Amino acid sequence: MRTVAVMFLALLAPLPAGAINVFSCEPEWGSLVRELAGELAELTIATTAFQDPHRLEAKPSLIAAIRKADLVVCTGADLEIGWLPLLLRRAGNAAIQSGGPGHFMAADYVRKLETPKIIDRSQGDIHPQGNPHVHLDPRNIRRIADALAQRLAEIDPMNAAAYGARLADFQSRWDTASAEWEGRKTGLVGLRLASHHRSFSYLAAWLDLNIVATLESKPGIPPSGAQLAALLEQLSPNPPVAVIRTPYENEKPSSWLSARLGIPAITLPYTTGSDQMVTDLFALFEETLRSLEDVRQ
Amino acid sequence: MHCQRDSVVPLNYSDIFWTSINLTIASASRRCKVVVSGSVVVIFRAGVRSGCIPVKTISAILVLILLAALFPAAHADDLGSEVAELRQLLSQLQQDYESRVSDLEARLARAEQLASGAKREASEAFDIAEQTSIDQTSGGAAANTFNPSVGTTLSARYANIDGSWEDIPGFVTAGEIGSGKTGFTLGEVEFNVKASVDDRYFGNVTFAIHDDGGETEVELEEAWLQTTGLPAGIALTGGRFFSAAGYLNGFHRHADDFSDRPLPYQAFYGGQYLVDGIQARWIAPTSLLFEFGAELNWGGGFPASANDETTPGAHTLFAKLGGDVGAGNSWQLGVSWVSVDAIERGGAHHGEAEAVSTFTGDSDLAAMDLVWKWAPNGNSGQRSFKMQGEYFRRSESGDFDGLEYDGDQTGWYLQGVWQFKPRWRLGLRHDAVDADNGSLLVGTELEDPGRNSSRDSLMLDWSPSAYSRLRLQYTNDEVLAESDQQWMLQYIMSIGAHGAHAF
Numbered sequence: 001m002r003t004v005a006v007m008f009l010a011l012l013a014p015l016p017a018g019a020i021n022v023f024s025c026e027p028e029w030g031s032l033v034r035e036l037a038g039e040l041a042e043l044t045i046a047t048t049a050f051q052d053p054h055r056l057e058a059k060p061s062l063i064a065a066i067r068k069a070d071l072v073v074c075t076g077a078d079l080e081i082g083w084l085p086l087l088l089r090r091a092g093n094a095a096i097q098s099g100g101p102g103h104f105m106a107a108d109y110v111r112k113l114e115t116p117k118i119i120d121r122s123q124g125d126i127h128p129q130g131n132p133h134v135h136l137d138p139r140n141i142r143r144i145a146d147a148l149a150q151r152l153a154e155i156d157p158m159n160a161a162a163y164g165a166r167l168a169d170f171q172s173r174w175d176t177a178s179a180e181w182e183g184r185k186t187g188l189v190g191l192r193l194a195s196h197h198r199s200f201s202y203l204a205a206w207l208d209l210n211i212v213a214t215l216e217s218k219p220g221i222p223p224s225g226a227q228l229a230a231l232l233e234q235l236s237p238n239p240p241v242a243v244i245r246t247p248y249e250n251e252k253p254s255s256w257l258s259a260r261l262g263i264p265a266i267t268l269p270y271t272t273g274s275d276q277m278v279t280d281l282f283a284l285f286e287e288t289l290r291s292l293e294d295v296r297q
Numbered sequence: 298m299h300c301q302r303d304s305v306v307p308l309n310y311s312d313i314f315w316t317s318i319n320l321t322i323a324s325a326s327r328r329c330k331v332v333v334s335g336s337v338v339v340i341f342r343a344g345v346r347s348g349c350i351p352v353k354t355i356s357a358i359l360v361l362i363l364l365a366a367l368f369p370a371a372h373a374d375d376l377g378s379e380v381a382e383l384r385q386l387l388s389q390l391q392q393d394y395e396s397r398v399s400d401l402e403a404r405l406a407r408a409e410q411l412a413s414g415a416k417r418e419a420s421e422a423f424d425i426a427e428q429t430s431i432d433q434t435s436g437g438a439a440a441n442t443f444n445p446s447v448g449t450t451l452s453a454r455y456a457n458i459d460g461s462w463e464d465i466p467g468f469v470t471a472g473e474i475g476s477g478k479t480g481f482t483l484g485e486v487e488f489n490v491k492a493s494v495d496d497r498y499f500g501n502v503t504f505a506i507h508d509d510g511g512e513t514e515v516e517l518e519e520a521w522l523q524t525t526g527l528p529a530g531i532a533l534t535g536g537r538f539f540s541a542a543g544y545l546n547g548f549h550r551h552a553d554d555f556s557d558r559p560l561p562y563q564a565f566y567g568g569q570y571l572v573d574g575i576q577a578r579w580i581a582p583t584s585l586l587f588e589f590g591a592e593l594n595w596g597g598g599f600p601a602s603a604n605d606e607t608t609p610g611a612h613t614l615f616a617k618l619g620g621d622v623g624a625g626n627s628w629q630l631g632v633s634w635v636s637v638d639a640i641e642r643g644g645a646h647h648g649e650a651e652a653v654s655t656f657t658g659d660s661d662l663a664a665m666d667l668v669w670k671w672a673p674n675g676n677s678g679q680r681s682f683k684m685q686g687e688y689f690r691r692s693e694s695g696d697f698d699g700l701e702y703d704g705d706q707t708g709w710y711l712q713g714v715w716q717f718k719p720r721w722r723l724g725l726r727h728d729a730v731d732a733d734n735g736s737l738l739v740g741t742e743l744e745d746p747g748r749n750s751s752r753d754s755l756m757l758d759w760s761p762s763a764y765s766r767l768r769l770q771y772t773n774d775e776v777l778a779e780s781d782q783q784w785m786l787q788y789i790m791s792i793g794a795h796g797a798h799a800f
Contacts, residue, residue: 048624050674057670057677059627059800060586060619067530067580082763086797089499089523092530092580099496121764121792221762222719250679250719 018042020156023066023096025074025084026053028135029106031272031281033073035170036149040159044069049274052248053079054125054220058086071155072096073148076105077112077132101154107132109147110140113201125220135271136203138178138285145170177282181289188292194235196245196254199270203288212240215253223253232260239263242295246270266291445492445500446794450551452484453788460774460781465564466746467732468706469654469697471599471643472567476774476783477557483508484787487518487549497526503549518571530580540570541578541590542613542633544666544687552798554683554714555756556770556787559728561689561708565662570635571598574609586619586629600635600660602642611637619800624675628668629800635662639695654742658695658702664688668800679719686711697743704734704743724756750776764791 019042024030030045044065066087096102112130134140149167153160189208196215204211217227239261243254258265269278269287278284463475485507494500503519521536558568573596581587592613597603601611619629637660665688672681694703710728729751734743758768766789774781
């Protein structure tokens with residue numbers, strides 16, 4: 001009887017203080033958490049590079065994961081509007097609700113591009129706060145890293161010094177890498193591209209790329225055959241050098257267009273984990289630049 | 298040198314530039330000669346600007362030096378005095394340009410200070426502008442700041458139905474059920490308002506507005522509050538809400554994959570089981586979803602009956618288990634038990650003033666559901682498959698219109714929906730119910746039909762966006778003795794905010 005009682009008490013005892021639980025919506029923020037928290041955080045990443053972050057479902061495994069989270073790190077700006085609000089409501093977890101320190105939305109810390117002037121569904125699946133794909137500009141990563149390290153320290157004050165040190169280390173490596181990437185910009189300025197969705201607007205703004213067309217005539221609405229034919233006619237006189245897309249986007253529209261224009265259709269890494277090479281944020285930018293440089297040649 | 302110091306100003310930046318270049322060389326090489334040559338340039342440029350002609354002076358000095366070097370022996374005395382003069386001249390020159398150089402250096406330092414100040418101010422201004430822009434486009438700056446999200450769902454259908462039915466043989470039913478009628482039928486308008494109440498509660502209200510024989514009826518479909526501020530996986534809900542017993546029961550009808558609810562939902566829940574009461578649910582801290590919950594219902598939504606007592610007329614227990622298999626598959630298994638203590642429960646249909654018959658007794662409904670979803674890599678953008686099935690078993694005993702009644706009924710459905718292109722889905726469903734009510738009830742509504750009621754449906758729908766859907770459905774209906782082939786074309790559209798659908 002006593003043994004049973006002891007076992008029962010052991011079950012009730014609080015878990016040993018250890019790593020904080022972080023729930024990250026997208027792989028890029030998972031990678032940033034790894035840089036800034038390392039072993040100090042137990043990490044769950046809700047999507048892979050092959051899953052469209054607009055379209056995920058509030059599936060059972062994610063409810064179980066978010067219920068245990070101390071911190072939720074997501075993009076925000078309505079990218080996850082189709083599933084994150086539901087997960088938060090189903091979580092039974094006060095720590096991660098909007099407005100609290102356990103709720104971190106990366107897009108809140110950077111300037112958004114393409115903020116729509118007209119907010120109407122006839123414009124497609126628009127995001128009233130602007131384009132949410134903010135992570136493909138290394139300057140944004142730097143800003144968000146600052147804010148995230150502060151937030152980690154707030155959630156886990158015991159390890160505040162460690163987060164500060166990891167941030168300093170990350171930013172010094174990031175600055176070195178950024179300087180090298182900046183040096184390669186000149187080779188890419190004005191590169192004319194067509195993109196499936198507006199997933200690369202921040203990359204284009206950073207590198208001064210010229211995205212001459214998006215295959216989706218309205219964001220989030222798959223392009224129809226007629227729309228693609230019209231786009232082909234529009235682009236034929238002066239075709240872009242390539243059609244780019246993310247690993248999760250339908251390859252059919254871009255292969256159709258690229259075959260008729262005689263230009264390559266390429267999948268850019270878009271986020272971490274899309275390729276065996278792309279293991280962290282450094283590799284993400286490195287591979288993205290390399291792919292674009294390959295196209296240029 | 299006649300040039301006054303003041304006459305040197307105004308300097309332009311190219312002067313400073315030259316000076317700084319030469320001074321840099323000087324300090325780098327630490328050789329006096331270079332310093333002099335640099336200074337000469339300064340003097341030259343400064344002099345030219347101020348109208349003096351130091352070139353001549355310098356040339357004269359250079360010539361004299363040259364002559365002195367060529368004729369070292371001649372006129373030693375004269376030379377001595379001339380050398381002294383030259384030295385004096387040189388030292389004057391040196392003093393003059395030194396003062397000019399230090400003056401220029403001071404100006405340069407001032408200019409640099411001003412420039413860096415301006416740069417700092419510009420970068421601060423940029424930061425402020427950036428922050429303002431971030432604030433304006435972030436978080437709470439959405440279009441509906443502090444307003445609840447408001448959304449409406451519109452639906453209607455055109456159907457071709459010959460053997461229309463409103464009751465299922467062997468069952469006493471209630472609520473909005475039946476095959477519907479031939480022709481155009483406006484579906485109910487769902488009007489939904491929801492938002493966080495504060496940091497502890499979330500509130501949600503849904504009105505169902507529909508036309509009933511020429512009169513517009515407004516029904517309160519949902520009105521609930523849910524805690525968001527409780528820890529440890531606990532959530533409490535209170536008000537009127539959809540019971541968690543049964544997978545499909547948690548969804549609004551506009552989210553269904555077919556244009557009508559499966560037969561067991563119509564027979565056992567009157568389409569949807571609403572609870573007026575409270576619900577508690579708890580999620581275990583496991584990596585698989587392991588959820589338990591209970592509900593107490595004081596309301597009269599079928600199959601419960603409003604008992605006019607302080608004790609609830611029905612209670613529910615449910616559990617859900619779910620997880621992933623690889624990146625591509627997700628599943629959820631649910632079991633539930635609804636126990637009803639019915640007192641004069643009527644089988645009144647929508648719009649009927651009086652109950653057709655009444656039941657007093659115990660009604661226990663056990664149900665099991667399984668949902669399996671697959672998409673390549675878990676990415677449902679292009680292709681996906683969803684399979685769902687539910688099985689119900691109900692046991693009732695008590696008094697039915699004065700007759701002793703002890704019956705069992707079962708029902709089930711199995712459906713698969715295949716998204717074969719980004720905007721297109723094809724679905725197949727079989728649904729059936731069966732009643733075994735015993736021989737005592739011959740001649741009443743609960744007389745055993747001697748066969749089960751079933752249907753087979755095939756549907757094709759097209760959703761150009763997440764907010765609109767057109768659906769064509771064919772059903773082979775065998776609810777009544779004679780089978781009926783039914784066609785229907787349906788639209789479901791959503792305007793305004795449209796919340797996420799559950800798994």
